[in-house]
Amino acid sequence: MSSEPIIHIKDLLVRYGDFTAVDGLDLELRRGELFGLLGPNGAGKSSTLRVLIGQRRPTGGQVQVLGLDVVRQWSEVKTRFGYVPDRENHFEEFTGRRNLDIFAGLYNVPRRRIDECLERVELTDAADVVVRGYSLGMRRKLLLARALLHEPPVLYLDEPTANLDIHSAAVVRRILRELVAEGGTVLLTTHNMQEVEEVCDRVAILCRGKLVALGTPLALRQMHAERLVDVILSDGGRHVFDLDREEQRSVLARHVADGAVASLQTREFNFHEAFLKLTGTEFK
Secondary structure, rough: OOOEEEEEEEEEEEOOOOEEEEEEEEEEEEEEEEEEEEEOOOHHHHHHHHHOOOOOOOOOOEEEEEOEEEEOOHHOOOEEEEEEOOOOOOOOOOOOHHHHHHHHHHHHHHHHHHHHHHHHHHHHHHHEEEEEOOOOOHHHHHHHHHOOOOOOOOEEEEEEOOOOOOHHHHHHHHHHHHHOOOOOOOEEEEHHHHHHHHOOOOOEEEOEEEEEEEEEHHHHHHHHHHEEEEEEEEEEEEEEEEOHHHHHHHHHHHHOOOOOEEEEEEEOOHHHHHHHHHHHOHHH
């Protein structure tokens, strides 16, 4: 991963009338980074994404992509990113191949890219099937194929694996990791903390338009996860041990050494609890 900033967001402000959706956001994304933007509904992540894809002009602040200002140099910016929306907008009456053919013409890319992208998202066998007959997973993968046609150095995805089956979600995540390994920069929004831990290099958590946490998934886990262990002993006794307290670690170790532990479970990172801890706001 390069330290060179590919996306530079400085003091971003987005207002809808009297409502402030994004309030002074500062972020930098680097080349070869898969970056997760998390937050509850209304946190400001969708408004930030709309600025990046040109659907919304910022009320204030500055946003640059590859050194280009997204407002003043939009015509140059728009060819340098791909976008996978959270809602489908396919031509239902056309085949998957024909859908990509239309966009290949708009991007002025060679037709061979259609087959390459279909193969990458595992849709080669369904290329000539009408999209109306596609499953949800196939539709989402077709959106990704479309976004990759012009080989953009930056890719934005809005809830890319929401409601997907396990295999389709795994395919999407694998492709995203491949893209950053090739030097691309990927920004995704999601509610799925497990997905973030599996694929993201860094994560920003927004709440009420403000940045409330920034770091690697591991750092956020270490900072906000409870270091508690729920234990059921062989005699049926239930206990909770705090791993930050030496005396409790010693007691737990003795139970384990004596073979007296019937069940042991650590408390995993909980997105709801993390938000309560960081902001006092329930995640919904």
